[in-house]
Structure formats: structure tokens, C-alpha cells
Amino acid sequence: xxxxxxxxxxxxxxxxxxxxxxxxxxxxxxxxxxxxxxxxxxxxxxxxxxxxxxxxxxxxxxxxxxxxxxxxxxxxxxxxxxxxxxxxxxxxxxxxxxxxxxxxxxxxxxxxxxxxxxxxxxxxxxxxxxxxxxxxxxxxxxxxxxxxxxxxxxxxxxxxxxxxxxxxxxxxxxxxxxxxxxxxxxxxxxxxxxxxxxxxxxxxxxxxxxxxxxxxxxxxxxxxxxxxxxxxxxxxxx
Amino acid sequence: xxxxxxxxxxxxxxxxxxxxxxxxxxxxxxxxxxxxxxxxxxxxxxxxxxxxxxxxxxxxxxxxxxxxxxxxxxxxxxxxxxxxxxxxxxxxxxxxxxxxxxxxxxxxxxxxxxxxxxxxxxxxxxxxxxxxxxxxxxxxxxxxxxxxxxxxxxxxxxxxxxxxxxxxxxxxxxxxxxxxxxxxxxxxxxxx
Numbered sequence: 001x002x003x004x005x006x007x008x009x010x011x012x013x014x015x016x017x018x019x020x021x022x023x024x025x026x027x028x029x030x031x032x033x034x035x036x037x038x039x040x041x042x043x044x045x046x047x048x049x050x051x052x053x054x055x056x057x058x059x060x061x062x063x064x065x066x067x068x069x070x071x072x073x074x075x076x077x078x079x080x081x082x083x084x085x086x087x088x089x090x091x092x093x094x095x096x097x098x099x100x101x102x103x104x105x106x107x108x109x110x111x112x113x114x115x116x117x118x119x120x121x122x123x124x125x126x127x128x129x130x131x132x133x134x135x136x137x138x139x140x141x142x143x144x145x146x147x148x149x150x151x152x153x154x155x156x157x158x159x160x161x162x163x164x165x166x167x168x169x170x171x172x173x174x175x176x177x178x179x180x181x182x183x184x185x186x187x188x189x190x191x192x193x194x195x196x197x198x199x200x201x202x203x204x205x206x207x208x209x210x211x212x213x214x215x216x217x218x219x220x221x222x223x224x225x226x227x228x229x230x231x232x233x234x235x236x237x238x
Numbered sequence: 239x240x241x242x243x244x245x246x247x248x249x250x251x252x253x254x255x256x257x258x259x260x261x262x263x264x265x266x267x268x269x270x271x272x273x274x275x276x277x278x279x280x281x282x283x284x285x286x287x288x289x290x291x292x293x294x295x296x297x298x299x300x301x302x303x304x305x306x307x308x309x310x311x312x313x314x315x316x317x318x319x320x321x322x323x324x325x326x327x328x329x330x331x332x333x334x335x336x337x338x339x340x341x342x343x344x345x346x347x348x349x350x351x352x353x354x355x356x357x358x359x360x361x362x363x364x365x366x367x368x369x370x371x372x373x374x375x376x377x378x379x380x381x382x383x384x385x386x387x388x389x390x391x392x393x394x395x396x397x398x399x400x401x402x403x404x405x406x407x408x409x410x411x412x413x414x415x416x417x418x419x420x421x422x423x424x425x426x427x428x429x430x
Contacts, residue, residue, distance in 0.1 A: 021320065025313040032309060036302050039428060055424035063417045070316045070413045079252055080262055087266035088273070095277030102281040115285065118366070122288025147284075155280070 024069045031058045031065075052151035060154055060163050064170060073170075081174040088159060088171040093214070100218045147224050149231035156219070157232075160212075165235035177210050182235035197229040261407045265414050268381075272418050275377065276425060279370045283425075292367035293430050295360060300351045301427035304344050305419060311340025312416040315409040322396060322405035330405045331397035334389050337412060341386035348379055371426055378422060381415045 038054025041047075068074045073081065100107070105115045154163055160172035165182035172179035180187055198206055200220075204213030220228060246256050283289050318333030352372075362372040385408065392408045395401045 021313065021316050025309070028309050028313075029306070032302075032305055035424060035428060036298070039298075039430065052429060055428040059420050059424050062420045066312060066413050066417050066420070070312055070416075071410050076262070077252065077254055080254060080259070083262065084266050084269065087269045091270045091273035091277070094270075094274060095281070098278075099281050102278065103285045105285065119286055119288050122286070122291065122365075 019069045021069070024065055028062055028065055031062050034058060049148045049150060052148050053154065056151055057154045057163055060158055067170060074173075078174060085171045085174040092156070092159065096214065096216065096219055103219075147227070149224070149227040152220075152224075152228065153231050156216070157228075165232070175210075175212050177212075179213075182232055183237055185237050188236050193229055193233055196232050197225060200228050200232070201225050255403065257403060257407050258410070261410050265411070268414060268418075272374075272377070272421075275370075275374055276421060279374060279425060282366065282370065286366070289365075289367040290430060292360075292365055293426070295355070295358075296371070296427050296430075297351060297354075298427045300347060301423050304347050305423045307340050307344050307347065308416045308419050311337045311344070312413050314340065315412045318396075319406045319409045322402040325402065327396045327399040327402055330402065331393040334393035334396065334405065334408070338386050338389050338393070341382050341389070344382055345379065345386075348375070374422060375426065378415070378418055381418070385412050385415055 035054050035058040038058075039051045041054070042049075042051035073084075101112075105112045105119070153161075153165075158169050160167070160169040160175060160179040161182065162168035162172065162179075167179040167181040169179065195207060199209065199213060201215060201217045203211065203215030205211040206215070216228075217225070250256055250259070252259060283293075314333045314336040318330045318337065321327075321329035321333055360368050362369055389408050389412070392401070392404045396405050
């Protein structure tokens with residue numbers, strides 16, 4: 001969407017960019033309206049994932065439009081993109097690093113009693129008369145933002161791989177080797193689902209690929225990893 | 239200021255104008271600040287299903303109105319940049335003026351929104367959801383205030399035909415503030 005608004009080359013950056021700013025603005029407003037309508041559609045059809053896609057998928061697309069066309073990042077020098085990519089990657093590393101401790105309320109040798117109690121208390125107040133009887137195990141069923149592979153791809157993987165899986169995410173622009181393009185038949189010639197699963201879980205380096213593809217085992221459960229692999233497989237061209 | 243400019247503003251080892259490099263450098267650190275905060279929010283939200291009950295009380299249409307206001311202010315900011323590139327300082331100042339108006343509108347709407355929520359008991363200490371809500375939106379609002387003030391100085395200079403390159407610099411910062419809100423909007427208002 002953001003690629004074909006202009007014919008501009010080089011990174012001299014001076015002399016103006018031939019971007020149709022008004023068209024970009026209209027696109028942003030239309031996307032915004034869709035994201036507001038998303039929950040309505042999601043509620044009527046009972047499909048929660050629609051809301052998640054219209055909310056976060058569209059946010060990524062809108063951010064891309066603004067960053068590339070209003071902030072003119074795509075005409076900046078590589079150095080600048082590297083600088084930003086470093087920042088984004090370090091931030092994601094930090095989030096991924098602390099995620100097991102925040103997402104889970106108990107581990108092998110620890111449990112977060114305060115968080116468990118807060119969950120039990122909170123759910124108890126809303127759904128039940130007596131909060132004390134609520135056990136944390138029930139929380140899974142009542143979870144509002146249930147796991148959704150597409151939404152997770154949109155918020156995490158799309159940063160480098162792009163929302164459409166074409167390897168054109170904003171943080172991926174500066175990576176060498178470039179992030180994989182899942183929509184390309186060549187990519188799938190020597191890859192199967194097993195390998196995709198391994199790479200998502202253990203990182204690119206685990207199969208001799210790019211170490212820039214980080215391992216995500218800490219972020220997902222085994223089942224969620226399977227769902228993520230399925231989602232990546234869905235980009236595979238027939 | 240008019241006598242001698244600091245050396246750093248007149249040379250560039252990277253080939254990128256120093257001012258622009260500096261703004262992006264600021265934004266690179268902002269990515270970690272907002273990214274860390276929003277990342278923490280997302281993880282807590284997933285780990286705490288009970289937050290949905292609190293999140294259901296945020297007013298979607300107010301957030302939507304402010305999203306529209308910020309998108310529009312970003313548009314006028316980039317038009318200001320376009321005018322500055324043409325060397326038209328007065329037009330650039332006018333567009334920056336519209337952007338400042340957008341910032342003020344955003345803050346007034348947010349003021350009413352927060353006042354309404356606080357009087358209903360949804361304060362920053364009500365629970366962790368509301369703590370995140372006020373911290374994230376509050377930090378963002380501080381950026382809106384800072385941006386509007388700086389934009390005022392840049393607009394006055396631009397009106398007099400001075401330092402026109404700064405119109406682009408404050409614009410880049412402003413678009414970033416817009417981008418942060420683009421993510422805050424679904425996080426706090428849409429995904430309930």
C-alpha cells in the first residue's frame with residue numbers, strides 16, 4: 001500500500017518528495033474508520049479475531065504509512081534505518097526477555113501469588129458472587145484477549161516480516177540478510193512446517209539460518225507455537 | 239544565536255543533516271520508552287483476563303475522536319513541511335498553527351475524558367489496568383504538550399522566514415507522537 005505513491009530515488013532527501021499527502025491522509029482516515037467498526041463486526045459475527053486484526057493489523061499499516069510518507073523514513077540513509085532497527089530490536093528483546101515472568105503467574109520454582117489473587121479477585125467480582133471460590137484455572141476460559149496467531153504475527157513478526165509476510169516490515173528494512181518472504185515459492189522449496197516451527201521456537205541460528213531471526217520459545221506455549229507455524233504456513237503460495 | 243552557529247549544526251559526518259539525525263536519535267530512544275511501556279501493558283493484559291472488565295469502561299468514541307484529531311494534525315504538519323521546502327515560511331507557520339490547534343483539541347478532549355473517568359472512581363490507583371491507562375496516555379499527553387510548545391517557537395521563526403528546516407524536524411517528532419497514539423488507540427479503546 002505504501003510502496004506506490006511516488007517515484008523517488010536516492011537518499012539525498014533534499015528537494016522534496018512527490019508524495020500525495022492528501023491521498024495518504026484519506027487512506028489513514030479510512031483505515032481508522034475500519035478499525036473503529038471492527039469491534040461492531042466482531043461482535044455481530046462472534047469472531048473476536050476480526051477485532052484483533054482490525055485493531056492491531058490496521059495500527060501497523062497506519063504506522064507504516066505515517067513513518068514512510070510523513071516522516072519520509074524510506075528516503076533516509078541506511079544508517080538511520082539501522083539505528084532505529086537496533087532500537088526496535090533491543091526493545092523487543094527486552095519485552096521477550098521478561099515475558100515468561102509476566103505472562104505466567106507460576107513457574108517451576110516460583111509463583112506470583114499477588115497476580116494470581118488479583119486475577120481470582122477480579123474475575124470473582126465480575127462473574128461470581130463469591131470471589132474466593134474462583135480458581136485461577138478458570139481464567140483461561142474467560143480470557144478476553146484469547147491467543148490469536150494472526151494477531152500475534154501482526155504485532156510481533158510483522159515488525160520485520162511485514163503484515164503480509166513479504167519480509168517488508170519496518171524493522172526488517174535494514175536487516176542483512178533480509179527477513180524471509182513467505183509468499184515466495186522459492187522460499188518454500190527447502191522448507192517444511194517442521195522447520196518453520198523449529199525456527200520460530202529456537203531462532204534462525206538453530207537451523208544454520210540468520211541469527212537475526214530471534215527464538216520465541218519464551219513467548220509462546222507449545223500449542224501457540226504450533227498455531228504460529230500454521231499461520232506462517234498459510235502464506236505459502238499454492 | 240545569529241552570530242556563530244555551533245560547529246555541529248554546520249557539518250555532518252554521516253551526510254544526514256545534524257538536526258534531523260538528532261530528532262531520529264531522540265525517537266530511537268522513545269521507541270524503547272514507549273515500546274517497553276506498551277509491551278509491559280500487552281503482557282499484563284494477556285496474563286490478567288480480569289482487566290477486560292476495567293477496559294470495558296474506556297470510551298471508544300472519545301479515543302476515536304482524538305485519533306482523528308491527531309491524524310489530521312499530522313497531515314497539517316506534513317503540509318507545513320511541504321510549504322517550508324518551497325521556502326514559504328508564512329504558509330509553513332500557518333500549517334504548524336493548525337497542528338498546534340490539533341494538539342490543543344486533543345488535550346481538551348483528553349481533559350474532559352479523564353475528568354469524567356476520575357469522578358466515576360476510575361483513578362490511577364483503582365487497579366493496575368487504570369495505572370497503565372493513565373501512565374501510557376499521560377506520558378503520551380506530555381509529548382503532545384512538549385511538541386505543541388516547541389512547534390510554537392518553530393512556527394514563529396518560520397513566519398519570519400528563519401530556520402525553515404526546523405519545520406520538518408518538529409514534524410518528524412509530531413508524526414512519531416501520532417504513531418504512538420495509533421498503537422495506544424487499539425490497545426486502550428478497541429481491544430476490549
